[in-house]
Amino acid sequence: MTEELIIAGFGGQGVLSMGKILAYSGVMAGQEVTWFPSYGPEMRGGTANVTVILSDKRISSPIINEFDTAIILNQQSMDKFEKMVKPGGTLLYDPNGITRNPERTDINLFKIDGTKIAADLGNVKIFNMVVLGAYLKAKPVVNIDSVEKGLQQSLPARHHKLIPLNLAAVQKGYELLESVTTL
Amino acid sequence: MGELKLMKGNEVIAEAAIRCGCDGYFGYPITPQSEVMETLMAREPWNETGMVVLQAESEVASINMVYGAAATGKKVMTSSSSPGISLMAEGISYIAGAELPCVIVNVQRGGPGLGTIQPSQADYFQSVKGGGHGDYHLIVLAPASVQEMNDFVDLGFQLAFKYRNPSMILADGAIGQMMEKVQLSDFKPRMTAEEIDAKYGSWATNGKKPNRERNIATSLEMDSAKMEANNKRFQEKYAKMQAEDVLYETIRCDDAEYILVAFGVSSRICQKAVDIAREKGMKVGLLRPITLFPFPKQIIGEMAKRVKGFMTVEMNAGQMIEDVQLSVGCAGCAVPVKYFGRMGGIIPTPSEVVQALEQKLIGG
Amino acid sequence: MDVKDIIKPENLVYEKPGMLTANTMHYCPGCSHGVVHKLIAEIIEDLGIQEKTIGVAPVGCSVFAYNYIDIDWQEAAHGRAPALATGISRTNPDKIVFTYQGDGDLASIGTAEIMHACNRGENFAVIFINNGIYGMTGGQMAPTTLLGQVTATTPYGRDAERNGYPLKITELIAQLPGTSYVTRQSVHTPAAIRRCKKAITKAFEAAMDKKGTSFVEVVSTCNMNWKMTPVQANQWMEENMFPFYPPGDIKDGSKADPASFKQN
Numbered sequence: 109m110t111e112e113l114i115i116a117g118f119g120g121q122g123v124l125s126m127g128k129i130l131a132y133s134g135v136m137a138g139q140e141v142t143w144f145p146s147y148g149p150e151m152r153g154g155t156a157n158v159t160v161i162l163s164d165k166r167i168s169s170p171i172i173n174e175f176d177t178a179i180i181l182n183q184q185s186m187d188k189f190e191k192m193v194k195p196g197g198t199l200l201y202d203p204n205g206i207t208r209n210p211e212r213t214d215i216n217l218f219k220i221d222g223t224k225i226a227a228d229l230g231n232v233k234i235f236n237m238v239v240l241g242a243y244l245k246a247k248p249v250v251n252i253d254s255v256e257k258g259l260q261q262s263l264p265a266r267h268h269k270l271i272p273l274n275l276a277a278v279q280k281g282y283e284l285l286e287s288v289t290t291l
Numbered sequence: 292m293g294e295l296k297l298m299k300g301n302e303v304i305a306e307a308a309i310r311c312g313c314d315g316y317f318g319y320p321i322t323p324q325s326e327v328m329e330t331l332m333a334r335e336p337w338n339e340t341g342m343v344v345l346q347a348e349s350e351v352a353s354i355n356m357v358y359g360a361a362a363t364g365k366k367v368m369t370s371s372s373s374p375g376i377s378l379m380a381e382g383i384s385y386i387a388g389a390e391l392p393c394v395i396v397n398v399q400r401g402g403p404g405l406g407t408i409q410p411s412q413a414d415y416f417q418s419v420k421g422g423g424h425g426d427y428h429l430i431v432l433a434p435a436s437v438q439e440m441n442d443f444v445d446l447g448f449q450l451a452f453k454y455r456n457p458s459m460i461l462a463d464g465a466i467g468q469m470m471e472k473v474q475l476s477d478f479k480p481r482m483t484a485e486e487i488d489a490k491y492g493s494w495a496t497n498g499k500k501p502n503r504e505r506n507i508a509t510s511l512e513m514d515s516a517k518m519e520a521n522n523k524r525f526q527e528k529y530a531k532m533q534a535e536d537v538l539y540e541t542i543r544c545d546d547a548e549y550i551l552v553a554f555g556v557s558s559r560i561c562q563k564a565v566d567i568a569r570e571k572g573m574k575v576g577l578l579r580p581i582t583l584f585p586f587p588k589q590i591i592g593e594m595a596k597r598v599k600g601f602m603t604v605e606m607n608a609g610q611m612i613e614d615v616q617l618s619v620g621c622a623g624c625a626v627p628v629k630y631f632g633r634m635g636g637i638i639p640t641p642s643e644v645v646q647a648l649e650q651k652l653i654g655g
Numbered sequence: 656m657d658v659k660d661i662i663k664p665e666n667l668v669y670e671k672p673g674m675l676t677a678n679t680m681h682y683c684p685g686c687s688h689g690v691v692h693k694l695i696a697e698i699i700e701d702l703g704i705q706e707k708t709i710g711v712a713p714v715g716c717s718v719f720a721y722n723y724i725d726i727d728w729q730e731a732a733h734g735r736a737p738a739l740a741t742g743i744s745r746t747n748p749d750k751i752v753f754t755y756q757g758d759g760d761l762a763s764i765g766t767a768e769i770m771h772a773c774n775r776g777e778n779f780a781v782i783f784i785n786n787g788i789y790g791m792t793g794g795q796m797a798p799t800t801l802l803g804q805v806t807a808t809t810p811y812g813r814d815a816e817r818n819g820y821p822l823k824i825t826e827l828i829a830q831l832p833g834t835s836y837v838t839r840q841s842v843h844t845p846a847a848i849r850r851c852k853k854a855i856t857k858a859f860e861a862a863m864d865k866k867g868t869s870f871v872e873v874v875s876t877c878n879m880n881w882k883m884t885p886v887q888a889n890q891w892m893e894e895n896m897f898p899f900y901p902p903g904d905i906k907d908g909s910k911a912d913p914a915s916f917k918q919n
Contacts, residue, residue, distance in 0.1 A: 143470035168562035348771035359742030496727035509730035
């Protein structure tokens with residue numbers, strides 16, 4: 109198994125930390141992982157993205173130009189990364205902030221209203237965990253136990269009390285993933 | 292073994308330093324490697340192992356603090372990125388001239404000048420040729436994974452002390468900024484004053500003892516004949532490195548007709564390019580130099596006798612290609628040596644590499 | 656009477672300090688360096704700290720200081736001695752570290768290193784030889800060269816418009832909270848030499864007691880490059896240097912108490 113994934117959105121949406129929690133979940137599941145961020149000034153307010161690769165083999169390039177999956181959280185990222193999903197691959201997006209829906213017909217499209225679900229759960233900061241849950245429904249690359257362990261490893265101890273809320277968000281995302289059909 | 296963690300390359304440098312019994316780190320912030328000192332300061336190793344961490348007023352000061360501490364037999368290091376390494380060039384030359392061990396980490400960014408903060412390998416020449424003034428070389432280790440960022444700190448110190456010569460870990464912004472699974476090393480104790488006296492008493496300037504002459508750490512010698520003798524001794528040291536401490540990795544080279552040569556993050560990209568090329572029916576392998584100085588000349592010379600050509604893949608305008616050409620030429624071979632690369636902080640993609648292979652080497 | 660009758664222990668009135676090596680000094684006759692070296696050698700002997708002391712030599716005339724005092728030494732790049740001393744003392748807190756620097760080394764190329772080491776309050780002593788000129792390279796202008804003073808690069812005298820002003824670096828150093836003891840001395844008379852020895856002793860003791868950075872400027876002569884006899888040079892120094900660089904203590908205490916810094 110090798111999953112090559114890009115998560116792309118605005119800085120502040122928790123893109124990098126979502127990638128880190130997923131990567132740590134992979135480590136806890138015994139996989140090889142790389143987490144490669146865009147870094148620099150664009151992290152603040154501009155677009156942010158991270159490439160995460162999970163594999164049961166040694167990982168070659170951490171930098172890739174074709175993805176098995178793209179998680180798209182803003183329009184700029186849709187414009188940039190929709191075309192970089194491999195045929196037969198997966199694109200998951202949050203429709204908030206998307207002005208043009210994806211048009212590819214050769215990939216699997218999913219959406220998750222993470223913004224609203226996080227608000228309903230009472231904490232907009234767990235938006236990224238809702239999206240992670242939705243992703244894990246579409247691509248079950250790690251199980252929920254590994255995610256829990258990944259959260260324990262990646263969150264500082266003082267935030268461990270928030271792990272149940274995070275897991276609830278993952279669960280909600282998992283349940284509320286919607287499949288999309290392009291016309 | 293130590294714990295299994297998911298960490299950034301830069302963070303791992305800091306953790307590996309603490310664990311390998313490093314006595315001191317002196318640094319100055321610069322993107323994309325500031326996490327090294329940030330991690331050290333957050334870890335407060337002075338409470339745990341007694342390691343000193345100091346934010347200096349400049350890279351010039353950092354490297355000279357390293358000089359001062361290294362000359363007392365302590366295991367010390369610094370880290371920076373390209374423009375900062377240029378500032379350190381003077382001090383590095385003095386350290387090499389005074390024959391002192393230390394580790395210098397360069398998390399390269401694109402240049403010249405202030406350049407960019409994105410990853411680059413444009414400091415290859417600067418690193419393998421010495422970088423400062425005078426005839427000297429650094430031991431240059433090129434990590435290609437976060438695990439190697441961990442492993443090469445200890446290895447860098449071992450080689451530095453073996454040769455009494457500075458080691459450089461030549462990383463880049465990609466290896467520094469990315470996170471991977473890493474098996475941390477076990478803790479090694481710092482050396483005691485008695486151990487330093489016993490092992491390095493012949494040169495360490497840690498206070499003149501009654502049982503020895505005073506030690507002087509210097510690169511100065513006014514007598515040209517003595518200075519030439521010093522230089523000859525340095526050259527013998529570099530020849531010994533070439534004979535004993537070359538490191539490289541080969542991937543799918545056994546039946547390869549074409550060899551990609553790449554180091555650091557470029558070698559990771561090439562690993563994928565090899566897989567893609569093989570799927571397309573091209574017999575391609577990868578040679579990854581791990582020590583850039585001493586350079587794996589011999590294996591390239593041996594390969595040159597049986598392969599149809601080489602292509603270096605570098606994040607610069609073509610620097611390592613010169614060492615590959617020399618290695619091929621020294622073996623009396625004339626197979627083509629091509630280059631493909633990107634500059635200015637752009638990382639080539641595996642498919643670009645395969646395309647270049649087809650256009651420059653295999654198809655051409 | 657034969658010379659052998661005179662050379663007897665009971666007739667000994669003066670002896671080279673044990674901490675001075677047998678090497679012949681390369682300094683010009685009349686130079687102040689030899690006197691200051693001798694004082695440091697005596698002090699190391701008096702304090703019994705040979706095994707603990709590490710000196711850092713500069714670039715300049717005193718680049719070979721390491722040839723003359725029988726302790727472990729490091730030779731720094733031009734201006735960088737305070738950085739080396741920081742590295743040594745931070746990783747070897749039980750050692751006594753001092754730098755020996757000239758005016759070009761300390762007050763020109765090494766301004767950043769000396770300022771920041773003193774501001775951090777590094778626990779070492781600085782011996783600063785100010786003779787207002789670059790000796791080793793052949794008498795060029797130093798940052799401390801007086802206005803109107805003729806040097807190889809100010810052949811018509813230092814001009815403030817063209818060359819800037821003489822730098823009172825010691826007064827600047829005294830402003831820094833990390834310094835404990837900052838003084839200006841000279842070695843042109845026996846009385847001055849005795850005062851200077853006391854000052855350097857105090858500076859070494861401050862370093863040993865971890866009081867912060869201690870700093871001794873020694874206003875000195877360079878009769879060779881000043882193109883004077885040693886006696887003329889001493890006189891010229893008194894008449895011209897002392898009014899601008901007055902001898903005496905500038906600061907005598909300990910590095911600042913962090914509690915005295917009000918957080919706004």
